[in-house]
Amino acid sequence: MHWRILARRVLGREGTFLLRNIVSSLSFYLRLIPPANIVGRENGISAITCTYNEEDWVEVSLLSLKDLVNEIVVLDSSTDRTPAIIEELHEKHNIPIRMYRIPLGDMVYVRNLGLSIAKYKWILIWDADFILRDDSAPLIRELLESLDERKYYLIYWPHICLDGDLWHQDPKSPLHIEHWLFTWNPKLHYKKVGHHDSLIAQLAYYNVIYIRRALSFHLRTVRSPKRLLYRHYRWLMRREGLEGKSSLDEYVKKRILEDFGTEDIDLAANLYFQKYLSNLAKYRRDIYGDYPQLLREHAKRKFNVEL
Numbered sequence: 001m002h003w004r005i006l007a008r009r010v011l012g013r014e015g016t017f018l019l020r021n022i023v024s025s026l027s028f029y030l031r032l033i034p035p036a037n038i039v040g041r042e043n044g045i046s047a048i049t050c051t052y053n054e055e056d057w058v059e060v061s062l063l064s065l066k067d068l069v070n071e072i073v074v075l076d077s078s079t080d081r082t083p084a085i086i087e088e089l090h091e092k093h094n095i096p097i098r099m100y101r102i103p104l105g106d107m108v109y110v111r112n113l114g115l116s117i118a119k120y121k122w123i124l125i126w127d128a129d130f131i132l133r134d135d136s137a138p139l140i141r142e143l144l145e146s147l148d149e150r151k152y153y154l155i156y157w158p159h160i161c162l163d164g165d166l167w168h169q170d171p172k173s174p175l176h177i178e179h180w181l182f183t184w185n186p187k188l189h190y191k192k193v194g195h196h197d198s199l200i201a202q203l204a205y206y207n208v209i210y211i212r213r214a215l216s217f218h219l220r221t222v223r224s225p226k227r228l229l230y231r232h233y234r235w236l237m238r239r240e241g242l243e244g245k246s247s248l249d250e251y252v253k254k255r256i257l258e259d260f261g262t263e264d265i266d267l268a269a270n271l272y273f274q275k276y277l278s279n280l281a282k283y284r285r286d287i288y289g290d291y292p293q294l295l296r297e298h299a300k301r302k303f304n305v306e307l
Contacts, residue, residue, distance in 0.1 A: 048111070153181075160174065160288045170220075188202075233248065256268035
C-alpha cells in the first residue's frame with residue numbers, strides 16, 4: 001500500500017497535510033532538497049488537459065482559464081469535433097494552446113507526457129469538464145505571488161460537482177478535493193495506484209496549501225444518457241476483469257438485454273438516465289452559489305438552457 005493511502009486512512013486528509021508540511025519544512029530548512037527556483041522553468045502556469053470526445057464542454061472549460069494560465073497543453077484522443085473546437089478557441093480568443101494528438105490509451109503515460117512538455121513552473125491539472133468560477137483567477141494569481149519561490153507546493157481546493165445534468169449533484173460527494181495546482185520538479189510523476197492515476201509528489205519536497213473555498217465547478221457526469229450508459233458499463237467491465245477480453249459494444253448489448261429487457265441502446269440509455277437522476281439531489285445555489293457566467297452563457301447558446 002502506498003504511504004499516502006495509508007496516511008490518509010490513519011490521519012485523515014488534514015492530518016496527512018500536516019505530516020507533509022512538517023517533513024517538507026524540515027527538509028527545506030536543513031537544505032536536504034534543491035530550492036524550487038532553480039528547476040529551470042519560467043515562472044507561470046501551464047494547464048494540462050487530456051481530452052476524449054469533450055465537444056459539449058471543452059470550449060467553456062478552456063475559456064474559463066483565459067485570465068489565469070500562460071499556456072494550455074491539450075493531449076487529445078478525440079474522434080468527434082473536440083480538436084476543431086480547440087483550434088477555433090485558440091484562433092478566436094488568442095489563448096496560448098498547444099495541442100498534441102495522441103492515441104487513446106494509458107493515462108499515466110499521457111499525464112507524464114504533459115508534465116514533460118509543459119513550459120512553466122506551475123502545473124494546473126484541468127480536465128475538459130472543469131470550469132473556473134468568475135472570481136477565482138485573480139485569487140489564485142495573488143496566492144502564487146505571495147508564496148516563497150524557493151519552496152514546492154501542492155495547492156488543493158474543492159470543485160463543486162454536478163452530476164447527470166446541470167441541476168443535480170451526488171449527495172454523497174458534492175465536492176471533489178484534489179491538488180489541482182502544484183510546483184513542477186524533475187522527479188514529479190504519475191503512477192498507477194490501485195485503479196487510479198496518482199501524482200507521486202515526494203514527501204520531503206511539497207508543502208500543502210488547502211483553500212477551503214470552492215474555486216471551480218466539475219461537470220462530473222453531465223453527459224448524454226448514452227455516454228453515461230457506456231461509462232457505467234465500462235466501469236463494470238473493469239471491475240469484472242473483462243476489459244480487453246471483449247469489446248465494449250458487445251458487452252453493452254449483452255447487459256442492456258439483461259438489465260433493461262431491450263436491445264435498443266437509446267431506450268436503455270434513457271431508462272438508465274432516469275434511474276441515475278433519481279438517486280441525485282437538486283443543486284443548492286443557497287449553499288454553493290451561482291453558476292459561472294461563462295457556463296450560463298454557454299448553456300444558453302449551445303443547449304438553449306437557462307441556468
